Every structure is written in C-alpha cells, then in structure tokens.
Amino acid sequence: MYDIKALYEAGSVEEAVSLLVEHPEAQIIAGGSDVLVQIREGRRAGVELVSIYGIDALRGICYDEEEAIRIGSLTSFSHIAADPIIQEKFPVLGEAVSLVGGPQIRNIGTIGGNTCNGVTSADSASTLFAWDAVIELTGPDGIRRLPIQEFYIKAGKVDLRPGELQTAILIPKKAYEGYTGRYIKYAMREAMDIANLGCSVNAKLSQDKKTIEDVRIAYGVAGPIPLRAVTAEAAVKGCRTDQKTIDAFGEAVLSDIHPRDSWRASKAFREHIAKVLASRALKESVLRGGGEICE
Amino acid sequence: MSNRYKLIKCTINGKEREVMIDVRASLTDLLRNDFRLTSVKKGCEVGECGACNVLINGECFNSCIYLAVWADGKEILTLEGLSDPDGGISDIQQAFIDEAAVQCGFCTPGAIMSAVEILNEGRELSDEEIRIRMSGHLCRCTGYENILRAVKKTMLKRLGKAEQ
Ligand code: FES
Ligand code: FES
Numbered sequence: 001m002y003d004i005k006a007l008y009e010a011g012s013v014e015e016a017v018s019l020l021v022e023h024p025e026a027q028i029i030a031g032g033s034d035v036l037v038q039i040r041e042g043r044r045a046g047v048e049l050v051s052i053y054g055i056d057a058l059r060g061i062c063y064d065e066e067e068a069i070r071i072g073s074l075t076s077f078s079h080i081a082a083d084p085i086i087q088e089k090f091p092v093l094g095e096a097v098s099l100v101g102g103p104q105i106r107n108i109g110t111i112g113g114n115t116c117n118g119v120t121s122a123d124s125a126s127t128l129f130a131w132d133a134v135i136e137l138t139g140p141d142g143i144r145r146l147p148i149q150e151f152y153i154k155a156g157k158v159d160l161r162p163g164e165l166q167t168a169i170l171i172p173k174k175a176y177e178g179y180t181g182r183y184i185k186y187a188m189r190e191a192m193d194i195a196n197l198g199c200s201v202n203a204k205l206s207q208d209k210k211t212i213e214d215v216r217i218a219y220g221v222a223g224p225i226p227l228r229a230v231t232a233e234a235a236v237k238g239c240r241t242d243q244k245t246i247d248a249f250g251e252a253v254l255s256d257i258h259p260r261d262s263w264r265a266s267k268a269f270r271e272h273i274a275k276v277l278a279s280r281a282l283k284e285s286v287l288r289g290g291g292e293i294c295e
Numbered sequence: 296m297s298n299r300y301k302l303i304k305c306t307i308n309g310k311e312r313e314v315m316i317d318v319r320a321s322l323t324d325l326l327r328n329d330f331r332l333t334s335v336k337k338g339c340e341v342g343e344c345g346a347c348n349v350l351i352n353g354e355c356f357n358s359c360i361y362l363a364v365w366a367d368g369k370e371i372l373t374l375e376g377l378s379d380p381d382g383g384i385s386d387i388q389q390a391f392i393d394e395a396a397v398q399c400g401f402c403t404p405g406a407i408m409s410a411v412e413i414l415n416e417g418r419e420l421s422d423e424e425i426r427i428r429m430s431g432h433l434c435r436c437t438g439y440e441n442i443l444r445a446v447k448k449t450m451l452k453r454l455g456k457a458e459q
Pocket of ligand 1: 336337338339340341342343344345346347348357358359360
C-alpha cells in the first residue's frame with residue numbers, strides 16, 4: 001500500500017483542471033515512476049494525488065495545423081521511440097528516450113513527467129532544449145505556451161501554476177526541418193542509470209554541406225537545470241565543417257557550463273567529458289546531415 | 296475518506312474479474328493479495344529490479360510502481376497465465392529450466408514476462424537487442440548469460456530457425 005491520503009482520477013483535461021483547482025494541495029501523478037518511488041521513500045508520503053494517467057487524449061504524436069510535431073504529454077518513452085513521425089523527423093529524441101531507465105520504465109514513463117520534474121538529468125530534457133521545444137500548459141485560464149527554457153525555473157521547479165497541467169510538447173517546423181542531431185549520454189551502466197552528463201547537439205548544413213548554417217547544443221547535468229551552450233553555438237555558426245570547427249566547439253562549451261562535484265563525478269571530469277561529447281556529437285550531427293568533416 | 300475504494304474490472308490471465316480495491320494499492324498488491332498470483336514478486340518495490348514485471352495490454356510494466364486503479368479496463372498477464380489448462384508449462388519456461396537460467400528463481404517470473412513481450416513480436420532480435428530488452432531485470436544468481444540464451448533459443452525455435 002502506498003501512503004496516499006487521497007487519489008482523484010481525471011478522465012479528461014477539463015476534469016484534471018477542476019480537480020486541481022478543487023484540491024490545491026494535490027500533486028499530479030502521470031506514470032508515477034518518480035512520484036510513487038518518492039512516496040515509497042517517504043519524501044512525498046501522505047500526499048493527495050490527482051492521477052492524469054487515464055487521460056488517453058494526452059497520448060500520441062501528430063502534426064498540428066502549423067506542421068509542428070505535437071507530442072502528447074502522456075506519451076510513453078517506448079511509444080515515442082517507435083513513432084513514425086519521430087523516426088522520420090526527430091529520431092534523436094527517440095534515441096534519447098531509449099536511454100531512460102530500462103524497458104519497463106520506458107513503458108510507464110512519460111515525456112510530460114520527465115520534464116515536469118525539473119530534473120537536470122532527465123534524458124529527454126537536453127534534447128528538447130536543443131530543439132527549441134515549446135511546452136503547452138492547460139489550466140483554469142485556458143492554454144498557454146512557452147519555450148522550454150522558460151519552463152524550467154530552477155532545480156526541481158518548473159513554471160506550472162496552480163490548476164495547470166502540461167498537455168503537450170511541440171517542436172515547431174522551423175526548429176526541426178533540415179536539422180540532424182545526436183544525443184550522447186555518459187553514465188556508468190548501459191541501463192537503469194542516471195546520466196553523469198547528457199549532451200544533445202544538432203546542426204543544419206548549407207546546401208553544399210560544407211558549412212554549418214546553424215547549430216544548437218544543450219546539456220543535462222552541466223548545471224542545476226538543463227542548459228544551452230550559447231557561446232559554443234555562436235563560435236561555430238557559419239564555420240566550415242572541418243576538424244578545427246569541431247575542436248573549437250568543444251573548447252567553447254567550457255564558458256557555458258557549470259557542472260558540480262558530486263559522488264557521481266567530479267567537476268573536472270564533467271568538464272572534460274562535456275568537451276569531448278560536444279565535439280563528438282557535432283561531428284555525428286554533420287555526418288548524419290550528409291556532410292563530411294573536410295580537411 | 297470518501298474515495299478510499301474503487302470497483303475495477305479487468306482481465307487477469309484471460310479471466311474477467313471485478314474487484315473492489317483500496318486506491319492506495321499497487322498492482323503487485325492486487326495480484327498477490329487478491330488473486331494469490333505469487334509469481335509476481337516484491338523485490339525492491341521501487342521499479343528497479345523487475346521482479347514484479349507483468350504484461351499489461353501486451354507491454355511490460357513493473358507492477359510495484361503501477362497503481363492498481365489504473366488496471367481498470369486492462370488485460371493483465373502474469374507468469375501463471377502462461378501454463379496450459381492442464382498445468383503444463385510453456386516453451387519459454389522450459390527453456391529457462393533447460394538452460395539453467397533459474398537458480399533461486401526470484402527474478403525468473405519477471406524475466407520470463409519480458410521474454411514473452413519479446414517473443415510475441417514474432418521477429419528475430421539481435422543479441423544486442425535481446426540484451427537491451429532484458430536489461431530491466433536484476434538477477435543475483437545466474438550471471439545473465441543463461442537467461443539470454445534461453446530467450447534466444449526460444450525465439451529461434453518459434454521462428455523455425457535452428458541455432459547457429
Ligand atoms: S519489485 Fe518492482 S521493480 Fe523491483
Ligand atoms: S535466479 Fe536468483 S535472482 Fe535470478
């Protein structure tokens with residue numbers, strides 16, 4: 001038995017909003033792979049919960065009217081990885097979420113839950129940061145949308161107002177079209193492990209594939225929340241796809257990141273892998289985009 | 296408390312069930328306590344070891360971190376549901392025995408249910424894919440190799456292919 005004070009089940013988004021308004025103390029439970037564990041650990045013991053797990057309308061991936069990729073917040077990691085739209089336009093997200101936990105966790109874990117936790121190590125988060133994802137929230141005053149960078153406030157805290165729940169994550173057309181990317185997770189084990197560092201890079205190449213027209217990079221665990229390495233982005237935008245650019249990119253990230261010492265890894269080690277992963281992920285993004293690393 | 300209990304309907308191992316449950320129960324609690332399906336083990340109870348793994352609508356879930364109320368309307372399969380009406384065991388269970396993939400047996404039902412999810416896909420997975428798909432299980436005894444062999448052997452047999 002879980003130490004739950006009360007459980008309210010929502011069958012629709014409207015019902016979830018009114019339950020959340022009615023029970024201001026209640027916390028949202030989606031797949032529960034974090035919430036239930038924290039209840040078990042005692043950290044959230046005695047909570048009131050509003051379960052949104054039964055809202056099937058929040059599952060699935062489609063294009064919206066503006067051709068943005070719309071990911072329902074309750075879509076599980078395994079369904080994201082298997083989705084044809086993701087495989088065609090945004091395969092790096094499928095790869096990133098395939099590194100979360102183990103198979104059973106990927107069946108229960110949801111992308112909405114992964115982002116609403118506000119955890120820096122969330123495998124989906126750095127990739128969503130790197131692809132300019134937009135978060136859709138539905139609350140008593142209707143729907144609002146904001147860039148994922150504004151959604152994260154600080155460690156463990158996201159901009160979720162009373163009565164609100166996350167209903168979708170959108171990737172605008174201009175954010176995915178023409179981009180190819182790579183996510184690299186650095187962890188001790190191949191499964192059931194939390195990233196020491198996660199690095200997601202993507203690039204858009206020029207027509208002749210010799211110049212990096214645009215590049216975006218985001219990290220998990222390089223700071224209290226996922227972050228974009230803007231200095232590094234600026235340093236190689238417009239540069240040729242050569243080894244010098246790849247190396248300069250890795251060097252530049254050090255001005256953007258502030259990892260910390262923890263029992264998982266030291267600050268110095270994290271900085272080292274941040275550099276190496278940035279270069280490696282950029283190189284692979286270029287190769288995936290049909291380019292090559294010229295002399 | 297008004298909504299302490301809930302009546303749910305679900306299918307467990309092919310039988311339709313209707314049961315009144317405590318909303319605080321996990322699916323492990325429901326399966327073990329109400330239906331005596333004791334193949335569903337309580338290992339870590341925090342979703343890390345896979346001992347409580349069952350199939351829900353054909354997908355694997357750690358039932359210890361799955362609220363019993365969510366089982367409403369779902370189809371659940373546990374290890375007990377694999378045996379035929381006379382109590383005979385299935386090919387994958389036999390393969391676990393043949394390959395010595397069972398020692399203390401605590402992880403076995405959960406691991407076999409992941410194997411069932413794989414086998415139901417009816418396609419050939421590479422060794423690497425099998426490893427990834429079985430990676431949600433901790434086994435303190437076998438060292439995993441025998442488990443992987445049992446899964447592979449059954450997969451190839453079902454596909455009518457001989458082991459190389
Ligand atoms: S008992 Fe459920 S995963 Fe360990
Ligand atoms: S056989 Fe003992 S834990 Fe796997």
